[in-house]
Amino acid sequence: MKTTVSATINGVAQTFEVEPRTSLADVLREQMRLTATHLGCEHGVCGACTVLIDGQPARSCIALAVTLDGAAITTLEGLADDPLMQTLKASFHDQHGLQCGFCTPGMLMSGWDLLKRKPDIQGQDIRVAMSGNLCRCTGYQGIVRSIEKAAQTAKGQVSQTKGAAA
Amino acid sequence: MNQTLDGRDRIVRTQGVGASVKRNEDKRLLNGQGEYLGDLQVPGMAEVAFLRSPVAHARIRGIEIPEAHKGSVFLASDIPFAKPIVAVSAAKGFNASDYPALVSDKVRFVGDLIAICIAPTRAEAEDIAQSCIVDFEDLPAVWDIDVATAAGAPKVHDHWADNVYVETRIETGDIAAVRAKAEVTVKRNLRMGRHAGVSLEGRGVLAHFNRRLDELTVYSSTQFPHVIRTIMATCLGVSEAKLRVIAPDVGGGFGPKNNFHPEELAVAALSMKLNRPLRWIEDRREHLIASPHAREHRYELTAYADSKGKILGLEAVVVVDAGAYSVWPWTAAMEAGMSAGIMTGPYDIPVYHARAISVATNKSPLGPYRGVGRSGACFAIETLVDAVAREVKREPADVRIENMVPLEAMPYRSATHKYYDSGDYPTCAQMARDAVDLPGIRARQAKPSPDGKLIGFGMASYTEQSAHGTAEWVARGLPVVFGYEPALARFTPDGKLILFVGIQNHGQGLETTLAQVAHEELGIPVADVIVRHGDSSVSPYGMGTFASRSMTMAGGAVSIACGQLAEKILRIGAHLLQAPKDAVTLRDGKVFFGQQSVSFAQIGEAAFLHPERLPEGEEPALEANAVYQPGRSTGAFSYATHACVVTVDPGTGHVEILDYVVCHDCGTMVNPMIVEAQVVGGVAQGLGTALYEEIPYDDNGQPLASTFLDYMIPGATEVPDVRVLHMETPSPHTRFGIKGMGEGGAIAPPAVIINAINDALKPLGAEIGETPATPDRILDAILAVKPAGAAA
Ligand code: FES
C-alpha cells in the first residue's frame, strides 16, 4: 500500500509515493536521484546518511518517509550555495579531511550543524560532537582538523563582514 | 636544478614528487558528486537480494519457492554455465575447494549463497528471499580451529581427508643447537580475533548487457577490475574481449574488495542469462557475516635467547582459521603463509623454524585485509620480544633495539628468505621511543596514581614488504603473478594530459599523486592532469590497488611514459621556437627558450592537428605507453616503530590511549600529506583490531556480531591524535626510491597496544595475549593472577 507524501526537498516542493517502510534515504537516492546522501549501515549508526529534517540533523536511513509529510528536508546538494558549507568543504580539501569520500557528505552535514551551533568548537570537543559519524579511512585526524580550520575561517569571515558593516 | 635519485638533473617543482599537493579528486567527492556503485542506475534494472544460508553447515534437501515468486528466484540450476571459483596455491598438498556462485548441495557457512531473488526494489527482493523455505539436513558445525582439527571432526569439504587446506614449513638454521645453548626460553600462546574489513561502502555489483558492443558490462566495487575480468571470463565461459569490468568510485577497499566474489559471478551470470540489468548492493549485515573476513590467528611461539635478551632462535606455529572456502586469487594459504614468512620482522634472528597451518571451518572465507598476515606476525613477535625483556628484567625498548638488523647489515636477507633492501630500523625505533619520553613514564609508574589506573608504555616495530613483483608472487604460487603495472599517458590536442592506469583509486589520492609524477617529468600543472582508472576498457591491463603497490608500480609506469613524452615535447617545442633542443626547458605547461615559450596546447595542436608543424621525421600524436617493473621484484621494505602510552583501569578493564607516535620510513614520499593521512587511517583500523573489532561465533557456527551495534569500529573519540615522524631512505630498486605504505599503519597497533597493556599490568603480574583486548579479557587476565575472592 502506497501513501502520498508531500515535502520540501532542498527548497522545492515534491510529492512522492512511498510504502510505509520506505526510508527517506531511499526516496532521496532512488526517486529524487540525490545521491550525495550515502548509506553506510542502514541501521542508524554510521551517520553517512545524515540530512537535515526541519533544520535538525537526522539519519535518513531510519527516518520513515511516510512520517515526513510537510517536512523541509535539506541534503548536501541543497547547501551547495551556503557560505558556511563552502567554507567547510574548502577546509576538508585543505586539511585532507577525506579519503574515499564515502563518509564525507555525512561528515559535512554533521560538521555544518555543529559549527552553526558551536562556532568556537575545538579539538577533543569536536571528536565528541562528531562521534556519531563513522569514517573508516581517515582515522578522523583530518576531519577534526578540517572542522577546526573551518571554525577559524568562518569566524574570520564573520568579523570581516562586521568590520565592513561598521 | 638538483640531482635526483636516478642521477638526472631535474628542476625542483612545488607540485612534483615530495610536495603536499591538495587532492584533485576532492572536488567531486565534497560536492556529493562521487559516483559509487549504489548511485548507478540502468534502465530496466532489477534489484538483487540473495537468499543466504541461515545455518553454518547443512545439506540442502530442497528449496521451496512460493508460487507467486516463481520467476523471481534463481538457483544454481538456473546458471549451470557458471563455473565455481577455485583458488589453488602451488604449495604442495594444497586442498582445493570449489566456491560456487550459488550452492546446490550443501551450505558451509552462515551467509553462503543459495538463491538470487530479484524485484524492482531491494525491500521487495528481500521479502521474496524471506518467503523461500529451504529444507536443511543439519550437520555439526565446524565452528572453531580446535573443533576442525579434533580427531573425527565433521568435514567442511567431504572429499578432503581432514579440515586442513595446507601446512607449510620454514626451517632455517639449527634449532636444536639454539635450544641447547639458550640461557632463556620464553613461550607464549597468542590469539588474534576474527573480524571484518568494513569499508564504509559495502560491496556491490551491477551487470548489464550492452547490445551494441555485444559485451557484458559489470560494475563492481572492486580494487582490481582487470583481474576480475580475467577470472570472471573464465568462470562465465566467455572471452575477456566480451566483458568489461568497471570499478566506479569505491568507498574504501582495505582488502575485502580485492577478491573475486561469488556475488560478482552470480549477478553477472544471471544478468547474462536473463538479458536484464541487475544490481546487488551489500548491506551491513551481509558485509559483517559474509564478506571475506580478516585475521583469526593463533600462535605458539618460543624464543631462545641469551641472558641479555638477544634472541638466538625462534620457533613458531601459526594456525589460521581460513573459513569455508579458498578465496581467489589469494588462496586460503595466504594469511598463515605471510605471517610465518615475515615473523622475524625487523630482527636479526638467524635461526627460525615455523609451521603455517590453514584450517577450514564453517565460517566466512578469510581474505586479505590491510596488513595481511603481517599484523598478526607483528603482534606475535612483538609481544614475545616484550616477554623476553620482562624475563631478563630489562627495558623492552632496549632489548628490541639491540635485536634489530643494524644499519650496516643492509641489504639483509632474513631467515624467512626475504631481502630487506634498505633502512635503519634501530634509529627509527629510537626516534619513536624518544618521542614519548620513556624515562618520564617510568618515573610516573614508580608512584601509584591517585585514580588507581595503571599506566603502560608499549612499542612495536615491523618491516613491510611492499610493491613486490614477479619473484615474490611466483614464490607464493598464486594463480596470477602481479609483476608489473602499465600507464598510457595521452595528451589531448588542447594540451591537457590524461593518464590511463591499471590501478584503482579508492581513497589513496592516486588521482593526485600520479599527476605529481607527471608534473615531475613534464612540469605540467597537477590540475591539468586527469587520471583515469578502474575501467578495463579504458586503461591498459593492470593489476589494481593492493599490497601497498600502486604508488611504486603505477608511479614508475607514469614516470617512464611521461619521460618519453617530455623528450618529444622538448623536440617539438624547440622546433617551434627555432631553438636548439638542449637549450629549451619544461615549466608550467610550457616549453621555454629564454623568455620565449610555447604552451603544451600549441604543442598538442601541432602534434595532433598540424603535423606539418612538426620537426622533420617526428611522428604525429602525443602519447606514450610504458610498463614498469621495479629493479628487484622482491619488494621494497617500508618499516616503522609505533610507540604508545595507555592507562588501564584495573577495576573496569578499560584502556585509554594517552599518546601515540609513529616513526616510519616509506622511502621517498610523493605526497607527505597523503602519506601521513594513510598512516593515521591505518592506525585507526589497527586500533580496531587491537581493542574493539571481533566477530565471535557460537558453537552452532552463528556469527555473534552482525550490526554496528554489536560490532564496533573506532569512532572519533576512540582514535587519539597520532603524531607521525618521517624518515626517508629511498629504495635503491624503485623509481624515485618510493616504497609502498598504504597498509603499514594497520600493522603495528595490535602489538603496541598489547605491549602497553602488559606493561601496565606488570605490577599485578598479569598479562594478556589476545586481541581485541576487551575490558572482559583484561579483567579475566587480572583475575587469573589474583587470589580467589580478591576481586573487587
Ligand atoms: S546509513 Fe544511516 S546511519 Fe548508517
Ligand code: FES
Ligand atoms: S573517507 Fe572513506 S569512510 Fe571516511
